[in-house]
Amino acid sequence: MTTWDDFTIFAAAASALWIAGSAVAMRSKELSKAAVWLTAGGLCVYVAFIVAFWVTLQRPPLRTLGETRLWYSLFMALSGLLTYRRWHYRWILLFSTIVSIVFVAINLLKPEIHDQSLMPALQSFWFVPHVTVYMFSYSVLGCSFLLAVAGEIQRTGQYLATADRLVYVGLAFLTFGMLSGALWAKEAWGYFWNWDPKETWAAITWSIYLLYIHLRLSGNVRHRRLLDVLLIAGFLCMQMCWYGVNYLPSAQDSMHTYGNM
Amino acid sequence: MPVVANLVKMGIRKVFIYWPAYFGAVIICQLLFGRFPTDFFAFPVNGALLLFAIAGLWILYKEKRNSWLCALLLDRHTTFILLSLLLVSCFVMGFGGDVLVASSWWFVLLMTALLCHLLMVIFRGVSMKNRRYKWRFVLNHIGLFIALVGGFVGSADTHEWRMVVSKADVTSVAVDAGGRHIVLPYELRLKDFNIDYYPGGMPAAFVAGLEINGKNVSLEVNHPYSLSVADNLYLLDYEHRPAGESPQYCILQLVREPWKYAQWAGIWMMLAGCVLLFAQGVNARKEVQA
Helix, strand or coil: CCHHHHHHHHHHHHHHHHHHHEEEEEEEECCCCCHHHHHHHHHHHHHHHHHHHHHHHHHCCCCCCCHHHHHHHHHHHHHHHHHHHHHHCCCHHHHHHHHHHHHHHHHHCCCCHHHCCCCCCCCCCCCCHHHHHHHHHHHHHHHHHHHHHHHHHHHCCCCCHHHHHHHHHHHHHHHHHHHHHCCCCCCCCCCCCCHHHHHHHHHHHHHHHHHHHHHHCCCCCCCEEEHHHCCCCCCHHHHHCHHHHHHCCCHHHHHCCCCCC | CCCCCCCCCCCCHHHHHHHHHHHHHHHHHHHHHHEEEHHHHCCCHHHHHHHHHHHHHHHHHHHCCCCHHHHHHHHHHHHHHHHHHHHHHHHHHHHHCCCHHHEEEHHHHHHHHHHHHHHHHHHHHCCCCCCCCHHHHCHHHHHHHHHHHHHHHHHHHHHEEEEHHHHHCCEEECCCCCCEEEEEEEEEEEEEEEEEEEECCEEEEEEEEEEEEEEEEEECCCCCCECCCCCCEEEEECCCEEEEEECCEEEEEEEEECCEEEEEHHHHHHHHHHHHHHHCCCEEEEEEEE
């Protein structure tokens, strides 16, 4: 029997390993094997809880908001680890660890929300990949926004190369999130794409990063200001897409409004 | 600096003459004719036009490489202009400007230009022998082209109806958005309707037990039933009664979308493409020698 009561121990152990992993990564210039193993160890502990919980429940833990938050943390830590392995950004593990731990902490500090239920429209295979992948892309593209702001303040193009890397990773996840959403929308609402306000803003965000990449492919930093503006605008439109649309009058008819999500 | 080889150079000035001329004509069409006559382009007209356009652009690419049209459709500024216009159009829609939605001359001809440009870029990309990241390019660009064609060209053949299916009677009647009734070749009846509730009283799951042409089908949200190659049936709503009482009817949505397979294939190609985008990362700078 594994229940939410056992989560504290598993979560503490996993978080400790993740924090240790990101600390080691921050301190080493090259790819640190120790950081990879520590983070992977944390993931194993965390997955062990999910598997045990799944067995106890006799259904996948995907129904309540608390249960979906379990997966956010898992995917976040996993994506951070994969990105670190691939590109050796020393800060990425710290970043993914913080986001993971925030979600773990919400589950620990607000036990009452464990019983909050998931309405039938959200009970889908696509729910977890769609939402978690989007969350990850939002966080990566958020970093590129910070670099663009720094570049504008210091009037330099030196951050653009790093911004490129982040935009490629972020756009890959953003595209994955959007397309998984399209596949889900076909199952839930009948159409892959219907120009729902949230979809329209997703298209805006996506086009901005496409424009950025294609401008960069033409290969110069002459347009530094334009590129920075695109990164900043992309981030702002992403906020609009994520929660801003809920405040638009047109969103009252949106299929994406699920109340206090 | 990385410049895609084989780049046809048109000169920025000409690009900024041709495209404004094109979109000026589009705006005149919009003002003169109003709504785009989508119905006229129902199959086989859309299919024929699509084949015609693909063949025509292929000939243009192969035989008339030095023509102004080929240069215009392959110029990198065309990418920036069309993407920016798409962006602006989406902005207007994003703030509730439904004027631009799908069935306007503006949007249709913008998408047409975008698809032509995309196709020419694909022709050039696949013809390059030593192109780096070729698979990524192919999956993302061809996937996007196929998905857009399925959604955009296919929209003329897409239809939607609502049906009220009750326990009392067998029905074949569906109503479209304009209130017109049609009789479908399906006979439907609601046999039973089960709702599970969360402790708070919110529905946790509901299932409609239907009889369709004598066959038992259970229909749930997120799990449509495929009536035929083109038709999908969705559970939309049900009669809301006090807890414990079973609804006597439910509302179904029937979506006919024969081009959905193209969209589906394009989406999966792009999903594979964005995995490669993640795995391969940034275009290395000194690349692409043709």
